[in-house]
Amino acid sequence: MTRYYTKHKEVGVEWSGFTYPKIRKKLNKNIEWTNTCYAMPSSDGIFQVQDRDYQFIVDIKEKKCDCRRWDLTGIPCAHAISCLRHERIVPEDVLPECYSTASYLIAYGHHIRPCRDKSVWEKVNAAEVLPPVYEKRVGRPPKSRKKQPIEVVGPSGPKLSKHGITMHCRHCGDARHNRATCSLRKAGVRPKLPTKRNLV
Structure with missing residues (x-):
């Protein structure tokens, strides 16, 4: 691959x-970081690289490495550079074209013209853009996230949620109300509850 080297001077820095x-x-x-890497060629551009206590497989033709840094960024990692050194390939020769100086200058070479004052803007008959309506919620704002049931730990272990469990009254034993709202308890009537022996 032929590389075209350019010189560019910007803000006192020469590229x-x-x-x-x-x-x-x-x-x-x-x-x-290639000082800790040792590349062992296998075949057809595939290498096994020993980096301290770890091993990586590098394919310089497919531009892939087991560490996935080369795959994600396009910049050869230390394992890939050790393989490129073995093949006498300059690391800059395998970089994508988007990282070139010419591509950078094309992307940022356009000048952004400044805007005129707001008083001279052209007025159009369009809907006025307003900020979104803020709705203040009732109550104190939460300071921490809502924990999962398995995260709430009590004195005897994790607490489970009672969501979906039918409530029963301790006074009369009926469902869907508690002792505080029991009508029989308010009337002073003590219902005859079955004992535990009869339930067995």
Whole structure:
């Protein structure tokens, strides 16, 4: 692949080379990390790289590595650079075209013209854009997230939610009300509840 090296001067900094400074800085950092990598060729551009106590498989033709840094960013990782060194390939030659200085200048080469004062803007018959209506909620705002039932731990272990459980009154034993709202208790009537022996 033929690389065209350009020079560009911006804000007192001279750019030279194929890649712009930010990507070159990341690439140089990966080159420093290759000191702990040892590449062993297998076949057809596939290598096994030993990095301390870990092993990685690198395919320089498909531009893939088991660490997935090369796959996600397009910048060769330290394992890939160790394989490229074995094949006498310059790491900058495998970088995507989008990281080139020429692509950067094309993307950011257009000038943004400043806007005129608001008083001279042209008025149009369109709906006025307003900010969204803020609805203040009742009560104190929450300070922490809502925990799952398994996260609420009591003295004897995790507490389970009572959602879906039918409530029963302790006074009369009927469902769908409690002792405080029991009509028989308010009337002073003590119902005859079956004992536990009869329930067995």
